[in-house]
Amino acid sequence: xxxxxxxxxxxxxxxxxxxxxxxxxxxxxxxxxxxxxxxxxxxxxxxxxxxxxxxxxxxxxxxxxxxxxxxxxxxxxxxxxxxxxxxxxxxxxxxxxxxxxxxxxxxxxxxxxxxxxxxxxxxxxxxxxxxxxxxxxxxxxxxxxxxxxxxxxxxxxxxxxxxxxxxxxxxxxxxxxxxxxx
Numbered sequence: 133x134x135x136x137x138x139x140x141x142x143x144x145x146x147x148x149x150x151x152x153x154x155x156x157x158x159x160x161x162x163x164x165x166x167x168x169x170x171x172x173x174x175x176x177x178x179x180x181x182x183x184x185x186x187x188x189x190x191x192x193x194x195x196x197x198x199x200x201x202x203x204x205x206x207x208x209x210x211x212x213x214x215x216x217x218x219x220x221x222x223x224x225x226x227x228x229x230x231x232x233x234x235x236x237x238x239x240x241x242x243x244x245x246x247x248x249x250x251x252x253x254x255x256x257x258x259x260x261x262x263x264x265x266x267x268x269x270x271x272x273x274x275x276x277x278x279x280x281x282x283x284x285x286x287x288x289x290x291x292x293x294x295x296x297x298x299x300x301x302x303x304x305x306x307x308x309x310x311x312x313x314x
Contacts, residue, residue, distance in 0.1 A: 135197070138206055139222060153206040154241060165263045166233045168309040170210045173231060173261065176306065177213065180299045188215040188297060194224035198248035207245045213297055214254075226254035229296045235263045246271070250279050256296035266307050268292060 133141065138153040170192070178190040194212040198205050206223075211231040214224050230249045232242045242260070249258050250271070260269040260283070269283035272295065286292050286303050293300040307313045 135206055154244060155205065163235055163237075163263065165310045165312065166210075166235050169233050169261055169263060169306060172309050173306050174211050176301060177211070177294075177297070177299060181213070181297065184298060186215070187217070188213055188228070189218070191224055194227065195222045196227060196230065196249065196252070197223050199251040199253070200248065205248060207248055209245065209249070227252065228254055228256045229259070229294060230255055230257075231259045231261065233261050233263050234269075257294055259292075259294065261306065263310075264312075266304055266312055268303055268306075270294075272296075 133153065133156055135153060174190060174192055181188050181190055191212050191214065193208050193210065194214070196207045196209060196212065198207060209230040210233050212224055212227045213229040214227045216225040219225055227249075232246060234242055246258055246260060249255050256273050258271040260271075262268065266288045268286045270286060270292070271279055271283045273279055288304045289302055291300055292303045292306070304313070
């Protein structure tokens, strides 16, 4: 289906779970660990942005349209930060940070999203947080505008620094409300 058809489409899902449009096909949602990670990461980043002040804000499941094949893609990362003024549309303008949680069931789709996010000029960092182990992958756009060939791997007690928003925390802190922290 096209982006216009997708935006007008009613999935008929009473749960209200969000769907994405990936290369013309609608895709569905995830697990408790995924949800716990999304909530904890969101809370910590939102609190950081409030404490820092300024115009940047965190959004849960923001609608993102990549630059490539924009007429056939509407992606929904788990979290996103934009510093653009609030708008009343379905698509978030100028995201600077996008965060995905990697769940085994949908990992290939999530990795396809990550690739698509690199086509958005405003995106400075992309964080992929694993849901089966305490580990994250961070892609950071270089000063020359290019992306690294490989992500920075961050493990358990190592600090996770998100330069795009001036945020830092031990990675393990993000897993506080998951079974992985036990």
